[in-house]
Amino acid sequence: MERPTPPSTATCPETSTAPQQPRQPQPAPEGQGLGEDCPSLAELARRADVLAEAVRRHLGEGAGPPSRAVPPTVVFESPGEVRVGMVVFDRDVEMPGTVRYLDGLMVELVRPTGMVWRVNYRRLRAATAWERRQLRALARLHRQAHGWDR
Numbered sequence: 315m316e317r318p319t320p321p322s323t324a325t326c327p328e329t330s331t332a333p334q335q336p337r338q339p340q341p342a343p344e345g346q347g348l349g350e351d352c353p354s355l356a357e358l359a360r361r362a363d364v365l366a367e368a369v370r371r372h373l374g375e376g377a378g379p380p381s382r383a384v385p386p387t388v389v390f391e392s393p394g395e396v397r398v399g400m401v402v403f404d405r406d407v408e409m410p411g412t413v414r415y416l417d418g419l420m421v422e423l424v425r426p427t428g429m430v431w432r433v434n435y436r437r438l439r440a441a442t443a444w445e446r447r448q449l450r451a452l453a454r455l456h457r458q459a460h461g462w463d464r
Contacts, residue, residue, distance in 0.1 A: 389436055389437075389438065389439050390435050390436070390438060390439070392435075393416065393418065393419055393421070393435045395435075396413055396416060396421055396435050396438065397413065398413050398414065398415070398416065399412065399413060400412070400413045400440075401413075401440075401441040401445070401446050401449055402421075402423065402438040402439065402440060402441055403438065403439050403440070403441045403442070403445050404423060404431075404433050404437060404438055405437050405438070405439065406433060406437050407431070407433075409425065410441045410445040410446065410448060410449045411423030411424060411425050411429075411431075411449070412424055412425075412449070414430065417432075419434055419435055419436075420432050420433070420434060420435070421433055421434070421435050421438060425449070425452065426449065426452050426453035426456050427452065427456050
């Protein structure tokens with residue numbers, strides 16, 4: 315079986331040792347794209363603006379998902395402010411959980427899936443309405459997945 319021979323430098327300009335002139339891109343004529351199938355940048359920007367306006371009209375001003383924005387909240391000042399059964403948000407793991415147990419400065423949290431973890435009370439804040447709904451939805455989904463809702 316013959317071994318293929320490498321291309322010669324005369325047929326392969328990328329490997330040629332002769333100095334080459336840098337290629338200069340040819341600008342497209344003003345107001346035109348690179349061809350019939352390529353619109354100009356200005357045309358693409360105009361199309362994007364038209365599409366964005368159509369989407370705004372379709373959705374309306376008040377449409378969209380409920381806001382998940384977290385209002386500015388103050389962390390708990392003392393461990394006494396945290397109560398068993400309270401829904402809180404752990405800023406370290408970025409998840410809401412329900413307070414299960416208090417142990418000095420440490421708080422034990424639980425999720426509906428059974429996940430349990432401990433965190434310092436200073437890393438917690440009260441859960442927003444969105445986060446409380448998220449926790450209830452997770453509990454419902456977990457019950458359905460395991461057939462406990464029948």
